[in-house]
Amino acid sequence: MIGAMFQRLIRRRGSAPDPDAWRSVAAGFEFLDHLGAAELDRLRTMCGQFLARKQISGAAGFEPDETVRLSIAIQACLPILHLDLAAYDGFVEIVVYPARFLVPREQVDEAGVVHQSVEALSGEAMDGGPVVLSWEDTAAEGLDAGMSVVIHEFVHKLDLLDGLADGIPPLPRARRGRWREVLERSYQWFGAELDEVESLIPDTVDPESPAADHWYRQLPLDPYAATDHAEFFAVAAETFFLEPAILADALPEFYRELALFFRQNPLGGAKGP
């Protein structure tokens, strides 16, 4: 009995992943480069604990191997490196598809007509449920510049800790007002920037086509950030960890709020705001 209990304890606490395997996967993620040896060690230990608590399963014939598990753990643990792994305790399951997965959507327009469509997603975080990911968009070699679907979905989980996907994570009362104010100002500013960029796209270019990327690339964040406050927080967090200089330059106030919340400054002490 004691043996079984001890085993359970070990499993929950988790053993740190094999250093060589971990290092070789971590080397693929350039955005870890600014971390010092102690922080990398902390991240590796946390990855072991994360993997011991989470159940990562494949869908559509996909079988997650150690590289898949470590790639997810590294990106999921980075935002909470100086917070607490307990932030992710509300769910256990992570489902991985080989590539983007189709999700049926239903929308009711102003006339009350129901429109059914199918959306191809790279990730989804369900309130109280699993995080669903596309491996193609999660692997280090599949990441688009400044984007990590894993960080995005797990930041949604942090946002949801207080029950609301509103771009406001649980914060001490004294800091909540400031966050709300800066979030609103930053969100409005980005919306205006997006409108400006969209007005510059010639009529001959379809704004939904890759040809329009030339214009959207001028923005500091992916246009998806303009969807709502929750998406703004998740997208800005991706940029915070992957391309911190771009966020600090465009939205210094929100960068500072994120640095305080995550207790990290990816720009490094000297260069930080």
Ligand SMILES: [Zn+2]
């Ligand atoms: Zn999202």
